Amino acid sequence: MKKLWKCSVCGFTMEGEEAPETCPKCGAPHEKFEALSEETAKKVYDSYVTNDIHMELVTLTEKIINLSKKGAEINLDPACLAIFEKAEAACYVLKEMSKAEIAGHIAKGKW
Ligand SMILES: [Zn+2]
Numbered sequence: 001m002k003k004l005w006k007c008s009v010c011g012f013t014m015e016g017e018e019a020p021e022t023c024p025k026c027g028a029p030h031e032k033f034e035a036l037s038e039e040t041a042k043k044v045y046d047s048y049v050t051n052d053i054h055m056e057l058v059t060l061t062e063k064i065i066n067l068s069k070k071g072a073e074i075n076l077d078p079a080c081l082a083i084f085e086k087a088e089a090a091c092y093v094l095k096e097m098s099k100a101e102i103a104g105h106i107a108k109g110k111w
Pocket of ligand 1: 007008009010011012023024025026027028
């Protein structure tokens with residue numbers, strides 16, 4: 001696993017043997033970077049994967065919500081409508097849960 005460096009000014013993280021000369025985001029000098037411990041770096045790398053999965057879930061649930069709304073508008077019969085309404089409600093909850101989880105990861109520096 002490569003070293004992971006974090007800018008203490010803005011939180012930008014970067015892989016490498018050494019910290020960059022300046023922070024690409026905020027321009028802070030080399031000395032403002034700190035190497036993350038192996039344990040913290042592993043959590044950050046693991047969260048890259050789970051954050052991507054959560055973002056994909058947000059995209060997929062939005063797709064299902066839009067499809068469900070389209071199906072509900074047609075209102076073919078009560079059973080059909082009930083499925084679309086349940087799908088929309090369930091996907092809304094999942095979408096918001098994934099968004100909140102991503103926000104939690106960011107707040108904890110797992111990004
Ligand atoms: Zn920075």
